[in-house]
Amino acid sequence: MAIVKSWIVDNALLKLLAMSGAAILRRWCADNRPQLYLFTASLTDIAQAIAKSRVPSRAAAQRKSVEDIKARFSDRMLSI
Numbered sequence: 001m002a003i004v005k006s007w008i009v010d011n012a013l014l015k016l017l018a019m020s021g022a023a024i025l026r027r028w029c030a031d032n033r034p035q036l037y038l039f040t041a042s043l044t045d046i047a048q049a050i051a052k053s054r055v056p057s058r059a060a061a062q063r064k065s066v067e068d069i070k071a072r073f074s075d076r077m078l079s080i
């Protein structure tokens with residue numbers, strides 16, 4: 001029997017990935033992409049935070065980032 005390892009991408013990991021010094025973590029995520037799953041609740045939290053933004057250009061860039069994340073995880077999203 002094979003052991004299947006998978007990981008959940010949550011708000012904390014998304015926040016770490018956004019930091020400038022996260023190259024090693026980003027590389028690990030890229031190497032383990034098929035085993036990574038995203039909580040839809042994390043996307044909801046992010047969307048709510050973006051909606052509060054007072055800088056329209058920044059909010060637009062953040063919305064694009066969320067759309068990119070959704071596209072990458074389209075087949076690996078978990079709802080709770």
